[in-house]
Amino acid sequence: MATIPKHMKAVVFNGPYDITTEDRPTPRVKEPTDVLLKVKYSGLCGTDLHTYRGHINSAVKGQIIGHEFVGTIVEKGTLLTDSDFEIGDEVISTFTTQCGECWYCLHKCSGSCTKTNTFGKPGLDGGQAEYVLVPNAKNTIIKKPQNTDWKDDSVYVLMADIFVTGYYGVQKIINYVKSDPSMSNVDYSDVRILQLGVGPVGLCALRILTYLGFKNVVCVDSVHTRLQEAKQFGASQIINYEETPKYLEDLIKQQNDGVGFDVCLEVVGATSSLRTAYDALRRNGFLCSLGMAHDDLPFNGLDCYIKNVNLSFGRCHVWSYFKEALEVFEVLKTEFAHFIDYKATIDDSSNAFDLFDSHKVNKVVFEFK
Structure with missing residues (x-):
């Protein structure tokens, strides 16, 4: 298992138009159904701008934000077997967590799950960070398709939210x-x-x-x-x-x-x-x-x-539709190869938000080495 540092860099919301990159304690697995991901790519979504502009109070001051990310499993809870996930698996996360057991999850309405939360919202730190804790992993992340002919995993950030939506x-x-x-x-x-x-x-x-x-x-x-x-x-x-x-x-x-x-x-x-x-x-x-x-x-x-x-109206039931949307995405993904037109480092967070907010770039992704 890779060494997990005690601290990491993360994008933090401090108030309208106030985004900073800060050092934060690296989260660790708490529950037996958790996984810890080392983030590889994390997207900046249009809904992040509602928070950024202060239009809605969807994040508290000091919140780590971001709900679109792909990464590698570096730690997992005790209830997750190797048939579920292995250390080193590359995965895509949905932008929400869901239990997979309530009435809504069982009836293709996972966005209304009784235990749901959205990454980057109060109670659940987001994925614009070097590491992110993922609860209810079996109903929140999926292994990235193994495609030997496809090299740029950043395109799978689109599957976390916007393509499925x-x-x-x-x-x-x-x-x-x-x-x-x-x-x-x-x-x-x-x-x-x-x-x-x-x-x-x-x-x-x-x-x-x-x-x-x-x-x-x-x-x-x-x-x-x-x-x-x-x-x-x-x-x-x-x-x-x-x-x-x-x-x-x-x-x-x-x-x-x-x-x-x-x-x-x-x-x-x-x-x-x-x-x-x-x-x-x-x-x-x-x-x-x-x-x-x-x-x-x-x-x-x-x-x-x-x-x-x-x-x-309403937000996407992303987990309920994820697998069928992924089948379509695998057919169309080459057409989205140019879609991400600005890759930023995490230290460039304030500028990246400003560029996206002013429509100077189409899609921003933070890239982690």
């Missing part, structure tokens, strides 16, 4: 198309989708949509590089809402003689984005929100009643 949103769209009477006998290629937001999660969702046969996906954002990436990933149309602020009315007119979109995939969480999604939907349409909304909804119960709108 995109996959989750797409599966909800598929469930709607299959079950709603208004979509009977409609081919995937004919479903009219408006996607609001093509940041990292949005781009993952878009590529999964086009991979599965959805061809009419109009993507809206304000970041030029993201929109160009969306075009490469198969968007039927890209729109910069800052350059064409009155696009929505014309778009709706173009959809089925003014009926509107069948589906709106909202990947922002902002009040304005949710209102745009609602307005763009046809009656009986499906609003699928993957963004972390944290303000009052911009429509009320009567609005939803009159429009017969179908709503779906």
Whole structure:
């Protein structure tokens, strides 16, 4: 077993726009179901920005943050046999922990597990650190696929959260198309989708949509590089809402003689984005929100009643969908080889957050030697 140091470097949240790299005691296995990982790569996620900007109180001062990481097992609890995990196994972690035994875990709703927590939130230190303690390991981490032809493990950081979250949103769209009477006998290629937001999660969702046969996906954002990436990933149309602020009315007119979109995939969480999604939907349409909304909804119960709108919100049930999403990821991962465009050292944490917050980079990953 590798020597585990007494102290490690970690990225710490001290308040809005205040990120520092500090020395912290290295965690050790406490429970028989724990593992300790030596982190190899750790991602910076868009939801980290909600905390960074002070929009939501999801981390306390002094919290080690980060919920996207891959690493190597260096210590494990006594209940974990070699058939579960061995020291030296390279693994991917989900962004949440889950027990695997409660009603929610057993019914494919692991994100609502009665014992769940998110890495980097109060009570559970995150993975933007040299080492991270993983509770309930058998239901939280999975061994990395052994691919002799693939050398850069950093791409698997996408599987910790954003790719599975995109996959989750797409599966909800598929469930709607299959079950709603208004979509009977409609081919995937004919479903009219408006996607609001093509940041990292949005781009993952878009590529999964086009991979599965959805061809009419109009993507809206304000970041030029993201929109160009969306075009490469198969968007039927890209729109910069800052350059064409009155696009929505014309778009709706173009959809089925003014009926509107069948589906709106909202990947922002902002009040304005949710209102745009609602307005763009046809009656009986499906609003699928993957963004972390944290303000009052911009429509009320009567609005939803009159429009017969179908709503779906909530964080991804990442463990429940992980294995099937990984199968798709293994097919598409070469297309995401360029996706991580900024690899930072842990000492560069403050600058990395600033670059990501200002949209100067697409995806940040901290690399540990």
